[in-house]
Amino acid sequence: MLNGPEFDRAYMKTMVRDHTEDVAEFKKESTSGKDDDLKSFASQTLPTLEDHLKQAKSIAPKEDKQVMSEKPPTGRTSQQ
Numbered sequence: 001m002l003n004g005p006e007f008d009r010a011y012m013k014t015m016v017r018d019h020t021e022d023v024a025e026f027k028k029e030s031t032s033g034k035d036d037d038l039k040s041f042a043s044q045t046l047p048t049l050e051d052h053l054k055q056a057k058s059i060a061p062k063e064d065k066q067v068m069s070e071k072p073p074t075g076r077t078s079q080q
Helices: 004-032 036-059 062-070
Strands: none
Touching: 004 036
């Protein structure tokens, strides 16, 4: 189990990764989705997700930011 700064680093790394994946999925849905209501929801929600990603990146430790920016999202790998 992680505690203190180790937990904080791991948590923020996860937040950046998850928000990066979410932004990519919402962008795709907002441009090429088939359901108009879902496309509209994705388009309206996307700016909020992008803002959350920006905030998460600003909080994440610098060494993690470089690693995270080098790896494009490949889809969710964690269990939901």
